[in-house]
Amino acid sequence: MLRVKILSCAFAGAAMLASGCVHYEQEETLIGDYLSGRLAARENNVDAAAAAFTGAQSEAPGAKQILRDAFFFQLASGRVDKAMSLAEKLAKDEASGDDGLSRVVLAAQAIKAEKYAKARRHLNGGIEKGYLTAPSIIIDAWALAGIEGPDAAYELLDKTTDETFRGFNPLHQGLLAEKAGRDDDARSAHQLSVMTFGGPIGRTAYGAFLERADDITAAREYYELLARDPGPGREIARQGLARIDAGAGNNAFADTSPTKGVAIVFYSLGAAILEQAVTQRNAAERAGFRVGAANYNLPLALTQVALYLDPTLDEALRFAGSIQNLYGNNDAAIKLLSRIPASSPYHELAQIEIANGLVAQGRDDEAIGVLRKAARRGGEAAEARLALASLYASDGRHGDAIKVLDDHIDDLPADPDEDVWRFYLARAASLLEIDDWERAEADLRRAVVIAPEQPAALNYLGYSWAERGINLEEAFELIEKAVALQPNSGAIIDSLGWARYQLGDYDEAVGHLEQAASIEPGDPTITDHLGDVYWRLGRNIEARYQWRRVLELDPADDLETAIKHKLVEGLPDADNDATQ
Numbered sequence: 001m002l003r004v005k006i007l008s009c010a011f012a013g014a015a016m017l018a019s020g021c022v023h024y025e026q027e028e029t030l031i032g033d034y035l036s037g038r039l040a041a042r043e044n045n046v047d048a049a050a051a052a053f054t055g056a057q058s059e060a061p062g063a064k065q066i067l068r069d070a071f072f073f074q075l076a077s078g079r080v081d082k083a084m085s086l087a088e089k090l091a092k093d094e095a096s097g098d099d100g101l102s103r104v105v106l107a108a109q110a111i112k113a114e115k116y117a118k119a120r121r122h123l124n125g126g127i128e129k130g131y132l133t134a135p136s137i138i139i140d141a142w143a144l145a146g147i148e149g150p151d152a153a154y155e156l157l158d159k160t161t162d163e164t165f166r167g168f169n170p171l172h173q174g175l176l177a178e179k180a181g182r183d184d185d186a187r188s189a190h191q192l193s194v195m196t197f198g199g200p201i202g203r204t205a206y207g208a209f210l211e212r213a214d215d216i217t218a219a220r221e222y223y224e225l226l227a228r229d230p231g232p233g234r235e236i237a238r239q240g241l242a243r244i245d246a247g248a249g250n251n252a253f254a255d256t257s258p259t260k261g262v263a264i265v266f267y268s269l270g271a272a273i274l275e276q277a278v279t280q281r282n283a284a285e286r287a288g289f290r291v292g293a294a295n296y297n298l299p300l301a302l303t304q305v306a307l308y309l310d311p312t313l314d315e316a317l318r319f320a321g322s323i324q325n326l327y328g329n330n331d332a333a334i335k336l337l338s339r340i341p342a343s344s345p346y347h348e349l350a351q352i353e354i355a356n357g358l359v360a361q362g363r364d365d366e367a368i369g370v371l372r373k374a375a376r377r378g379g380e381a382a383e384a385r386l387a388l389a390s391l392y393a394s395d396g397r398h399g400d401a402i403k404v405l406d407d408h409i410d411d412l413p414a415d416p417d418e419d420v421w422r423f424y425l426a427r428a429a430s431l432l433e434i435d436d437w438e439r440a441e442a443d444l445r446r447a448v449v450i451a452p453e454q455p456a457a458l459n460y461l462g463y464s465w466a467e468r469g470i471n472l473e474e475a476f477e478l479i480e481k482a483v484a485l486q487p488n489s490g491a492i493i494d495s496l497g498w499a500r501y502q503l504g505d506y507d508e509a510v511g512h513l514e515q516a517a518s519i520e521p522g523d524p525t526i527t528d529h530l531g532d533v534y535w536r537l538g539r540n541i542e543a544r545y546q547w548r549r550v551l552e553l554d555p556a557d558d559l560e561t562a563i564k565h566k567l568v569e570g571l572p573d574a575d576n577d578a579t580q
Contacts, residue, residue, distance in 0.1 A: 030059040037069060044293065044327040046300065050077040057086070064096050071102060075301040078320075078332075080308035084109055091122070100127035100136070105305055107139055108266065112259050112309055116146035131273065134168045135265045141172065142258040142265070150179035167197040168268060171205065175256045175264075178209060187213070199271055200315050201253070201264055203233055204345070207240045208252040220244055230419040235345040238380065263310035270302035271319060296323050307336075314344040321353055330357035348374055352387045364395060375404070382408065382423075389426055398430040405430070421451035425460055432464070440464070448478070458482040459492045466499035475499065490520030498529050504574060506536045517546075524555035528563065535571045543570075 037052030050073035057063070057070040071090055074083035083105065090102035103122045110119035120143045127136040137160055145153035154176040157169050174189035190209050193202035203226060210219035219240065227237035243250055256264075274296055281294065300323045306316040317340050324333035334357045340350040351374040358367035368391060374384035385408045392401035405427040412420060424447040431440035444461040451457050462478030465471040479496045486492055497512030513530045520526055531546030550563050 030056055033059065034066060037073070041069075041073065041297070042293075044295065044297070045329070046073055046076040046297065046327070047329070047332070049073040050079060054082075054086075064093070067096065068098060072297070072301060075105065075304055076297050078304045078307070080105070080305055100132045103127065104132055104136055104139065107136075107143065108262050108305055108309055111139070111143055111146065111262050114146065114258075116143040116258065119143040120147075131269070135269050138168060138172050138265050139262050141176070142261040145176060145179075145261070146258040150176040151182070154180055154182065154185070168265075168272075170196055171198040171202045171264070171268070172261060174202075174205060174209065175253060175261060178212075179255055183213060197268060197272055199268055200232055200236070200346075201268065204236055205253040207236065208250040208254065211240070211243065211250040212254060216244055228417070230417070232345055232349060235348065235380075239345055260310050260313075263306040263313050263316070265306075266302045266309070267306035267313060267316040267319065270299035270306070271315075273302070274299040274319075274323075294326060296326070299323065311339070314340050314346045318346045318350055318353070321350065325353055325357045325360070328360065330360050333357045348377075348381055348384050352383060355387060355391065359391065364391065367391060386423060386426060389423075389430070393426070393430050393433070398433045401430040402427055402434075416450070418451050418454075421447040421454055421457050424450070425457055428460070437468075453485060455482040455486040455489065455492055458485070459495050463495040463499050467502050469503065472503075488519060490516040490518075490523060490526055493519065494523075494526045494529060497533070501529065501533050501536070506533055509533050510537060522553055524550045524553040524559060527553060528555075528559060531566070532571060535566075536574060540570065 033052045033056035037049050040048035053070040053073050057066045071083050071086035087102035087105050090096045090098040107119040107122040123136050123140050141153040141156045157173050170189045170193035174186050177186035190206040194206050223237040223240040226233045303316050303320045317336050321333045321337035334354050337350040337354050340347050355367035355370045371388035375381045375388050389401040389404040424443040428440040428443035447457040448461050458478045459482040462475045465475035482492045494516035497509045500509035510533045513533050516526045517530045527546050527550045531543045534543035547563050547566050
């Protein structure tokens, strides 16, 4: 195509070639790069978007939107050094439309170079964009710490009354106060941090402070409370209690440097924005809206700046790796996650994420190897064991899944944490796949005893009974309790309707199945169930419409085969269809 254009211009003469045609080719390249960048951005391919927008920016240096896009995606792709020259252009041009991110990033670069006065000049006048107001104030405080010391920085934060940043303040006040030798202020700030936006760093920092303060009683009580957290807090607590028992020290977040402090600012902001985005997305999904592909580019960009400042910040490595995995950028995710050391509280979760990335690439055997290695730590590797069992089950290796879960359940204490219901439920699912109903029922009962308010456990046992026509009164009590606990779960409401369907109560079932389909219109199984109940009610046109919709929803292979058969043959007589 390019060659044809050049030849056609040659016939028009040298003057035309020197002006119009060359300009036309440049426009073609610019438009192509820009459109490529937009497409890559929509597909969450941040590396490709960075390359395309940067190419477009070099061809049209005066285009402000392209400049902003090139800068932003260089950040998101982790090329923070390359983003700096673009940040300088944005910061110098008041009409660039920059939201202040360029100045905040330039301040971070200056702090990394220990040019603290320069950093404060970048922030001079404040950052007006709401989401950057809080971070810019705290970054300014860390720059001041580099100039006048941590005491002055602590006082700066203490005097700030702006409510937009108060939630982020305590963690940094705690770090600065300890650095300044103000232990009472540090304790109060760390306690507040744990209750606000301190996040995993705040939880780790408070425990470490208590250990360094030689307040072993308070440290032990804190870790025992934190151990109830089913997330990474449990591993933080386990390591903390082990250190106390061994009489070892803890230097985590001790004498925090301005560079590390600012890295924490960027990571914490990214995590808070992501949490808000996920909450809003989940609410939209529960309301029945189609939300499209997840887009977490801003949290990713902020976290990449955190890693530019502190490449060893484990929390940020895990965070960025998880987003890259979600985006399907699995190689980038694995590279980030592999940097988390075995000593980190986040190592086990990082190994699970690495396995997820390998599975997404069709490398299941390698993923199993990663999880088996992680699971060798025994009861301390509960999440790795559960992930390994789940992977075995998804590959149809239910015997292997059951063996992994047997080993873990055998290791459980007499009074286990409530969240161990997940292991019983997982083992029950695999036992059902090999038709061992007696053991599966025992596991489902045990899960409900351990976690009587857990909707998934209630639903699974209740539905399993209803499907077999046993313990019907109790079965529906369990399912209805699950619905009451989680009324917006299409899957649980579908179970209630499908259990009624299994018993031939089609008039009762249809309302539940319609409600489930309205909550989760993109679920192929729920849509299939709705089609089936329509057929039983003689609403055959509506049934076939729902079955055709299933084929548009990327169903599993076995469901797709069954749907194609139904579209031709319909359903068999109900007497022959007890488990259809």
